Amino acid sequence: MRVPNHPTQIRRMLESRLKLLVPTGPVLVASLVRLNKRCGQPTCRCHHGGPLHSAYHLTYRQAGRTRNAYVPQDLIEEVRSWIQEHRRLKTLTQEVSQLTLALIKGHVRHRRLRRGRL
Numbered sequence: 001m002r003v004p005n006h007p008t009q010i011r012r013m014l015e016s017r018l019k020l021l022v023p024t025g026p027v028l029v030a031s032l033v034r035l036n037k038r039c040g041q042p043t044c045r046c047h048h049g050g051p052l053h054s055a056y057h058l059t060y061r062q063a064g065r066t067r068n069a070y071v072p073q074d075l076i077e078e079v080r081s082w083i084q085e086h087r088r089l090k091t092l093t094q095e096v097s098q099l100t101l102a103l104i105k106g107h108v109r110h111r112r113l114r115r116g117r118l
Contacts, residue, residue, distance in 0.1 A: 001095050003102045007110050014099040021092050028082035030060035032071065 004010055036052040038044075046052050056071040058079065071079050 001098065003098060005106065007103060007106055010099055010103045010106070014096060014103065017092055017096045017099065021089065021096070023085060023089060025085055026082045027086045027089060028058075028060075028079065029086050030058040030083060032076070032079060032083060033057050033059055 004013065033056065035055050035057055037055060038046045039053050041047060044050075056073075056076050056079075058069045058071055060067055060069070
């Protein structure tokens with residue numbers, strides 16, 4: 001993202017980003033992982049060297065430890081959208097932080113320019 005030099009442009013960009021920070025749905029801080037594994041049924045083809053079953057698991061942090069949770073097939077697309085919403089909000093938060101920092105850094109310089117001093 002290119003940060004402009006003028007405070008008015010910075011404020012305008014900052015306000016537009018702040019309006020977008022409203023979540024559009026649930027937010028999930030996790031990673032979705034596809035695993036291939038055996039089902040445990042002794043009569044299943046995966047148990048005798050055939051193709052393995054695919055399953056989806058969430059990987060997330062809780063109390064400083066990495067945890068996993070199984071995701072049912074019918075929830076996969078919904079969970080993906082929740083994770084994508086978190087990524088969108090995270091990116092916007094970083095942009096807001098950059099713009100706010102640019103506003104702070106440019107404050108004194110712009111104030112001097114307005115008074116006619118450099």
